[in-house]
Amino acid sequence: MQAVKLVAAHDMQLVDMPDPEPGPGDVVVRVDGCGICGSDLSSFKVGLFTDTVPGHELAGTVAAVGAGVASWKPGDVTVIDPKTPCGMCDDCRAGEPHRCAMALTSGIGFARPGGFAELVLSPAHLLHQVPDGVDVDDACMVEPLSVAIHGIERAAMPDGAHAIVIGLGPIGLFTVAALRARGVDTVVGVDPVEDRRRIALDLGASNVVAAVHEVRGVTQPAYAVFECSGRTEVLQAATDLVAPGGKLVMVGVPFGEAKVAPLMWVTREIDIVGSIASTEDDFVASTRLLAARPEIARRVITKRVPLAEVGAAFEELLAPTTGAKIVVDPRL
Numbered sequence: 185m186q187a188v189k190l191v192a193a194h195d196m197q198l199v200d201m202p203d204p205e206p207g208p209g210d211v212v213v214r215v216d217g218c219g220i221c222g223s224d225l226s227s228f229k230v231g232l233f234t235d236t237v238p239g240h241e242l243a244g245t246v247a248a249v250g251a252g253v254a255s256w257k258p259g260d261v262t263v264i265d266p267k268t269p270c271g272m273c274d275d276c277r278a279g280e281p282h283r284c285a286m287a288l289t290s291g292i293g294f295a296r297p298g299g300f301a302e303l304v305l306s307p308a309h310l311l312h313q314v315p316d317g318v319d320v321d322d323a324c325m326v327e328p329l330s331v332a333i334h335g336i337e338r339a340a341m342p343d344g345a346h347a348i349v350i351g352l353g354p355i356g357l358f359t360v361a362a363l364r365a366r367g368v369d370t371v372v373g374v375d376p377v378e379d380r381r382r383i384a385l386d387l388g389a390s391n392v393v394a395a396v397h398e399v400r401g402v403t404q405p406a407y408a409v410f411e412c413s414g415r416t417e418v419l420q421a422a423t424d425l426v427a428p429g430g431k432l433v434m435v436g437v438p439f440g441e442a443k444v445a446p447l448m449w450v451t452r453e454i455d456i457v458g459s460i461a462s463t464e465d466d467f468v469a470s471t472r473l474l475a476a477r478p479e480i481a482r483r484v485i486t487k488r489v490p491l492a493e494v495g496a497a498f499e500e501l502l503a504p505t506t507g508a509k510i511v512v513d514p515r516l
Contacts, residue, residue: 186514187301188494190238193231196495201237204297204305206250211308213262217324217488218242218299218512220497222353222414223288223437228498239300239512240266240293243314243323253308262311263326264304265467266292282334282461299324300494302514312467315475322474322481324511325358329480330462330470332358335435336366337466338459339408346370348399348406348425349389351413351436352380354484354509357387359410359435361480364388365473372403375413379486379506386483396421410435416442428452435459484509490516 187201206212219241227233243263246256256262268291269281276284292298292306314323332355341347347363349356352375363371364387373384373392381392391402396418407430411422414436420443423432432454449456462470474481486507489497497510 185302186491187237187297188491188512189236190227190231190234192234193229194499196228196498198492198494201301204303206248206253206305208251209253209308210250211246211253211256211306211311212248213242213244213264213304213306213311214247215242215299215301215304215514216244216320217322219324219328219354220501220510220512221328222355224293225498225501226437226439229502233294236295237297237301238293239298240288240291241324241327242266242292242299242304243320243326244304245320247303249308256308256311261314261320261323263314263323263471264292264306265310265312265464266298266327267461268292268296268307268310282463288461300491300512312471315471317475317478318471319478322478322485325481325484325509326467326470326474327462328354328509329358329362329474330466331355331435332362333469333473334462334466335359335410335433335459336362338457339410339431339433341368341408345407346403347408347410348372348374348403349384349410349412350374350396350418350422351411351415352377352384352392353412355435356410356412357383357484357508358480359412360384360389361387361477362473365477370403372399372406374399377504377506380508383483383486383508387480396425399425406430408433412436414438416440420444423449423454423456426452426454428454431455431457433457433459485511487511488513488516490514
């Protein structure tokens with residue numbers, strides 16, 4: 185089969201690899217689509233998880249099953265939850281395996297070969313059925329949408345509250361869509377890229393602006409501010425947009441240090457809430473939302489590329505000027 189390996193920072197290479205063979209309890213899936221995630225970009229920039237096949241937002245069609253697998257057969261359409269928690273750490277024992285340090289780093293697309301390939305090997309228990317209403321071409325968006333849903337769950341917004349979403353990359357756009365699907369009437373999006381602001385409006389955002397300092401011109405501070413850009417330099421300005429007693433939910437993953445003045449966090453009793461990955465319930469909720477609203481995925485996916493163009497797609501995403509989610513389609 186053909187696959188794309190991350191060889192070094194800024195170096196993706198198309199390679200030939202042996203087709204995976206399913207062992208007991210395993211399934212081989214023919215990849216129909218795999219999204220490029222922000223964490224993939226981080227690895228690409230600095231050379232993390234080199235000499236492996238990235239890609240953890242994936243869906244496809246079962247090609248072969250190993251011994252003992254009774255719930256799947258060749259031809260079944262599936263979406264894969266890539267996390268492989270250790271089962272032994274404090275988070276796993278507490279029933280929060282999505283927080284396990286090993287859940288993603290040892291999972292598909294990280295330590296295990298991922299979805300930037302024609303075929304991927306997965307333990308059968310990671311597979312989920314794709315419900316009616318979800319096209320196989322869009323099913324790979326279940327994983328990133330589940331991340332957005334998890335952030336919203338972490339916010340625990342009261343009825344009537346409104347929200348601000350900073351960073352309208354795919355996770356931010358999915359956050360806008362999921363908030364609107366839950367009946368949040370006022371959702372303001374923030375992003376410097378005009379095309380992404382347009383997509384946010386298409387997904388139901390009530391207003392959009394190009395920069396954080398413009399937000400107060402269109403809305404009041406919100407109960408929930410979702411920071412989806414991962415940019416440390418906006419954290420202080422983001423918390424200034426949280427209403428007293430509200431929450432800043434950090435969905436984007438910030439690397440590096442942030443300069444903040446936390447006095448108002450204390451006096452306004454603002455909660456700073458982290459949000460990482462997604463739970464099993466979030467993943468299921470994501471499949472149901474895409475089944476009910478398939479246009480969400482179709483609006484966020486703005487480009488599909490073959491394996492041969494993965495490296496160029498990564499370079500494009502480092503400084504995007506248009507579009508949102510790029511999906512790698514090995515069938516092209």
